[in-house]
Amino acid sequence: MSFEVNSLLKKLIPRQQVNTIFDIDLQALWEQGYRGIITDLDNTLVGAKAPLATPELLDWLKVVGQIGFQVVIVSNNQRNRVTKFAEPLSLPFIYRARKPTSAAFLRAMSIMNLRAQQTVVIGDQMLTDVLGGNRMGLYTILVKPISLADEGFFTKVNRRIEKAALTIMKR
Numbered sequence: 001m002s003f004e005v006n007s008l009l010k011k012l013i014p015r016q017q018v019n020t021i022f023d024i025d026l027q028a029l030w031e032q033g034y035r036g037i038i039t040d041l042d043n044t045l046v047g048a049k050a051p052l053a054t055p056e057l058l059d060w061l062k063v064v065g066q067i068g069f070q071v072v073i074v075s076n077n078q079r080n081r082v083t084k085f086a087e088p089l090s091l092p093f094i095y096r097a098r099k100p101t102s103a104a105f106l107r108a109m110s111i112m113n114l115r116a117q118q119t120v121v122i123g124d125q126m127l128t129d130v131l132g133g134n135r136m137g138l139y140t141i142l143v144k145p146i147s148l149a150d151e152g153f154f155t156k157v158n159r160r161i162e163k164a165a166l167t168i169m170k171r
Contacts (some may be wrong), residue, residue: 011134014142021045021122022060029061029120030067034139038066038113040123041075041085043092043145045102046163050146053089061089072108074099076128099123100132 018024021044042048045057053061064071073093075082086093092111097104116137123129124145131148133140 005091006136011131013134014126014130014140016139017139017143018141019144020146022056024122026064026067029139030069031148033118034120035112036070036072036109036120038072038074038108038119038121038133038138040099040125040129041073041082042077043124044122044129044143045073046085047146048144051084053085059131070112070114072111074104074108099128100135101124102132102136105132105136105138108162 016024021039039045046052046054048055061071071089071091073082073086073091074097075093075095076097076099079095082093082095092108094104094107099105105121109116112119120139120140120141121129121133122143123133124143130140130142
């Protein structure tokens with residue numbers, strides 16, 4: 001395998017993998033010096049078609065805040081979707097983020113006034129969340145998607161590419 005391909009594949013590997021956001025050891029992250037969380041929305045916090053936060057997510061966000069983390073939602077989705085979800089939670093957000101490009105990650109860190117080594121990225125896609133976070137030197141956590149059935153066309157394409165990349169990495 002060529003160096004360039006190998007280097008790209010390494011950028012797809014998250015620092016941590018968990019089933020859901022609820023499985024993340026927030027206290028351990030805080031103790032390691034992380035102070036901000038950049039999180040994806042669809043299939044990370046709630047299913048892609050869930051309009052609002054679940055009671056369980058509200059409890060998790062409360063704990064996140066009590067520990068002291070700042071949170072910014074960074075989503076590739078449209079303004080309407082992200083605004084309707086984030087505004088009732090009083091969370092800052094970036095829509096049409098164009099992940100994995102760096103602009104939205106930089107903007108989110110700027111909103112929180114944090115550096116890369118203080119920031120965690122949580123998401124359900126290797127090609128957007130993990131690749132974007134790893135390219136910036138952020139601590140990346142991959143969660144399993146909440147509802148695969150609700151995903152759009154481009155996300156389904158990404159999932160096929162991710163599967164191929166995982167097959168290559170196993171070799």
